[in-house]
Amino acid sequence: MWFLAMTKFPCTCCPGTFPVTVYGAFLPRHIFYRFHAVCAYLRCLFVALCVLLMWPSFDVVLVDQVSIIIPLIKTKKSTKVVFYCHFPDLLLAQHTTALRRIYRKPIDMLEEATTGMADLILVNSRFTASTFANTFKHLNARGIQPAVLYPAVNVEQFDKSTSYRNFLSINRFERKKNIQLAISALAILQSLNDVSEGHDLSGASLTVAGGFDKRLRENVEYLEELKSLAEKEGVSDRVKFITSCSTAERNALLSECLCVLYTPKDEHFGIVPLEAMAAEKPVIACNSGGPVETIKDGVTGFLCEPTPHDFSRAMTTFIRDHQAAEQMGKEARQHVSESFSTKVFGQRLNQFLIDVVRKKSE
Secondary structure, rough: OOOOEOOOOOOOOOOOOOOOOEOOOOOOOOOEEEEEEHHHHHHHHHHHHHHHOOOOOOOOEEOOOOHHHHHHHHOOOOOEEEEEEEEOOHHHOOOOOOHHHHHHHHHHHHHHHHOOOOOOOOOOOHHHHHHHHHOOHHHHHOOOOOEEOOOOEOOHHHHOOOOOOOOEEEOOOOOOOOOHHHHHHHHHHHHHHOOOOOOOHHHOEEEEEOOOOOOHHHHHHHHHHHHHHHHHHOOOEEEEEEEOOHHHHHHHHHHOOOOOEEHHHHHHOOOOHHHHHHHOEEEEEEEOHHHHOOOOOOOOOEOOOOOOOHHHHHHHHHHHOOOHHHHHHHHHHHHHHHHOEHHHHHHHHHHHHHHHHHHHHO
């Protein structure tokens, strides 16, 4: 098995466990901060050309996210292609102006056409599978339906929980992550203190951690918006922001928190809930998208309406009963080990690849 990429990337779940051959790192990611999609396509095509010209034949090539290279790979007639679609790219791109729509039109058409050329399409959740069918209507009409292969986490990288302190949110600093929901829910806990049956809800705190790039305007603006919201809600002294924490720092935060608040709505999959549960922490998440498929409501956490009041009620449960959080955390780790571990992922992926190769030989 060989891994080929456009750039060297850190593997957060199992660093250093396999070699990565890099081609095309010298190619630009953008042209004056524009044409990101075109540059990504050109970089991927360069990698595909290197595969064709410099490597022997493969039984199966697993293509991740960028489908433009599929017809090029399939020029090797003996090679089957499995395409892993995290989410349709055309839904992630902006189509806000006429110029953008003109720019994206051929790219979007190419995405659907080349995706349909794969011998097998995998997606990361049933939610994404449904979105795939509704987005790529021509493929759906042809009976092309993706199979679900859930992403995984390396459970062993997380130590068992050592304490149960504050609430934790881990997300990139992007508006679609809806982090303000966690801050507003924390503020509501103060108003619930009068009916808390002797528990001091006002002492609860929140740590907001996640990926942050000061070169990205949205990251910078959204962080300031969240800080302003914390001030407005009167909880700035109980909300701590940590930008771009390391893997070790993230794992330490997980080991110390009471539970994890996962605030995105209609998230395609969501790896954070799996990481939290692997670290023996329950998760409070919105009752939509990928978390509906990974969190057992009332067993490994709570699925809530995406409102501050619903989130705060779930948070109150854990403040009043730390043992409930501890028990749910143990259930959560067991759940991830059985259904979302790297071992389970490897077994399922291997079976998909074997099935594709068998079809080739028939």
